[in-house]
Amino acid sequence: MLYLVGLGLGDATDITVKGLQAVKRCSRVYLEAYTSILTVGKEALEEFYGKQLILADRDLVEQGADEILKDADVTDVAFLVVGDPFGATTHSDLVLRAVNSGIPYKVVHNASIMNAVGCCGLQVSSCLRWNIKVKEQSIENMMRGKKIYEPPRFMTVSQAADQLIQIIHRRREEGAELGVTEDTVCIGLARLGSDEQKICVGTLRQLVSCDLGGPLHSLVVTGQLHPLEVDMLRINAEPTALDHLSMIDSSTYSS
Amino acid sequence: MLYLVGLGLGDATDITVKGLQAVKRCSRVYLEAYTSILTVGKEALEEFYGKQLILADRDLVEQGADEILKDADVTDVAFLVVGDPFGATTHSDLVLRAVNSGIPYKVVHNASIMNAVGCCGLQVSSCLRWNIKVKEQSIENMMRGKKIYEPPRFMTVSQAADQLIQIIHRRREEGAELGVTEDTVCIGLARLGSDEQKICVGTLRQLVSCDLGGPLHSLVVTGQLHPLEVDMLRINAEPTALDHLSMIDSSTYSS
Incomplete structure (x- = not known):
């Protein structure tokens, strides 16, 4: 078996x-x-x-x-x-x-992260998962046939937020209308389910400067939020993120 | 705590x-x-x-x-x-x-069903969950203020498929173009994660006549399938469902 x-x-x-x-x-x-x-x-x-x-x-x-x-x-x-x-x-x-x-x-x-992410208080969410680079060869070493591996790398919430903003900028220059902007409320999650779990709520722009520590990180991009979801986001938020939350235009929160 | x-x-x-x-x-x-x-x-x-x-x-x-x-x-x-x-x-x-x-x-x-459903072999899925009726009052008893409860009821895959087809018919009469039809490949799942787990693959029409036994049931409606997903569906399918699968227009399976 x-x-x-x-x-x-x-x-x-x-x-x-x-x-x-x-x-x-x-x-x-x-x-x-x-x-x-x-x-x-x-x-x-x-x-x-x-x-x-x-x-x-x-x-x-x-x-x-x-x-x-x-x-x-x-x-x-x-x-x-x-x-x-x-x-x-x-x-x-x-x-x-x-x-x-x-x-x-x-x-x-x-x-798995796909259901445990519900602990941030959202009922429906699109949770971004990204590649974890463990035992990857550099292109140079791969071409030389050398089995030398790069050190493990894990994308942070900060890096993901930064990359998303770059994509938003590029798409905007191409004239695209986007549902996600720098001001979309997002949730960064680290080490979910462990005692060292950390959750940070803020705009995508704010998450660029958030440090959630060691791996693994996840990023949730919110859509229209229900008032109960907003309440849950508040209790799960880090003290600094709560400041961020109050800075966000409350019209974002129509249910 | x-x-x-x-x-x-x-x-x-x-x-x-x-x-x-x-x-x-x-x-x-x-x-x-x-x-x-x-x-x-x-x-x-x-x-x-x-x-x-x-x-x-x-x-x-x-x-x-x-x-x-x-x-x-x-x-x-x-x-x-x-x-x-x-x-x-x-x-x-x-x-x-x-x-x-x-x-x-x-x-x-x-x-939870939201991630365990991955065992049917699909990478991305929309999994229908429906209300479980436990300790519900009839409207009559509720209006009379009587705390008399109806016996527990659980919707079966067969009932769900039947209701979806009724919706499809109604929407079609209203002139709506639908992504889901009676011939869409769907997956019925029962008692997922238990030794009595049952998975049945077939068109929505075929699932109306499938009996998966006791609760809880789930229904997955597939979209465009990857060849690897089709392979997984084949091994998870009941013998009769495999017949169904081969009856389905193979053009459904472009990756």
């Missing part, structure tokens, strides 16, 4: 009891380590599970799937994914390979 | 370890029992947690929030919600009341 187990978003204890039971019965446990990360590392997970983990980087998952699936028809193998197992296309691919090899699979779901 | 704990979607073991630890340390534990249900009942949860649960119906949550929050500034109280705690507006309301009463709160996230 191949178990695809979601680890949730915070730390080692965010695994479900069902997921933990599956991990404990598996003979090999892989930790997918490139589409997302927890606030704790491999060692903390190994200690909590009482199991050795095999780090599965992009190379292993995309080119070494046979190795992951080896003997999974006669023994139990777990593939651990931060968040929910079906956040990234790569894992659909692993499931298809299992099915084509006659290996049964089970999914143990968990929270 | 008020803990809002997501229970996930399947059975008692879908709670996270962090959530279980919170439940065990609380002096009162409420089970929200009207926005969603698990495949197991209150008794199975009580046995698994080793704790008595207080059933929180709509009346208690919407009118008796003070009772739930009583002494939560000096003792720990848990409020358990199937799926993730922020699926329903009602729970934002409880959080706001806690904050206004100076009661700190923590959210323990979990899988």
Whole structure:
């Protein structure tokens, strides 16, 4: 059996009891380590599970799937994914390979950024997720065939806000009418679901100068807000962001 | 401390370890029992947690929030919600009341239908959720002030497909051009995340006659599908649904 187990978003204890039971019965446990990360590392997970983990980087998952699936028809193998197992296309691919090899699979779901983002108080939201650069080669090294990898990089809310504003400027110069402007209320979220979770509410312009600390970051662009959503945004906002909120034209908040 | 704990979607073991630890340390534990249900009942949860649960119906949550929050500034109280705690507006309301009463709160996230639906293999989806009718009064009894409640009702995929087709017919008569027709490929899902999970793929018309068994059901309406999504739909489909899939005009599947 191949178990695809979601680890949730915070730390080692965010695994479900069902997921933990599956991990404990598996003979090999892989930790997918490139589409997302927890606030704790491999060692903390190994200690909590009482199991050795095999780090599965992009190379292993995309080119070494046979190795992951080896003997999974006669023994139990777990593939651990931060968040929910079906956040990234790569894992659909692993499931298809299992099915084509006659290996049964089970999914143990968990929270992902796509639903946990609801904690900021919005009912409907478009939550931007961006690429996490882990174990990427520089173009130079790739062309030389050198397996030398760049240090991991994570886009911050500040960088994302800055890039969005650049896009807005460019599109405006092209004459486009945009629903999102520098004054659109946005929400920056960091390390959601962990004790070090941080949420910052402000205009897109204001978020350029917000520092939410370590990874992972998410950015929510709001549309028309319901009064209850505004109330929730207020309590979740950082003290400085509350100043920002009051600076925003209240006409933005028609429900 | 008020803990809002997501229970996930399947059975008692879908709670996270962090959530279980919170439940065990609380002096009162409420089970929200009207926005969603698990495949197991209150008794199975009580046995698994080793704790008595207080059933929180709509009346208690919407009118008796003070009772739930009583002494939560000096003792720990848990409020358990199937799926993730922020699926329903009602729970934002409880959080706001806690904050206004100076009661700190923590959210323990979990899988909800909004992200677990990814297991059907679609990357982007609009997933229809509909009202669950639990402890509802008939209009007659409401007008007479009688606290007599109707038996719980859950909409099935078949009923939802039938209603959507009725809407499509009505809108067509009104001259509307619709993106969704009777031949749009849809996915019916039942008891997602449990061992009794069932997924059925077919056209909206075909789903009218599909029986997915007990609650809860969800319906996904697909748009343009990627070839990888089609592959995933095939493996998740019931044998009869696979027949349906092959009956569908393959031009629907341009990527």
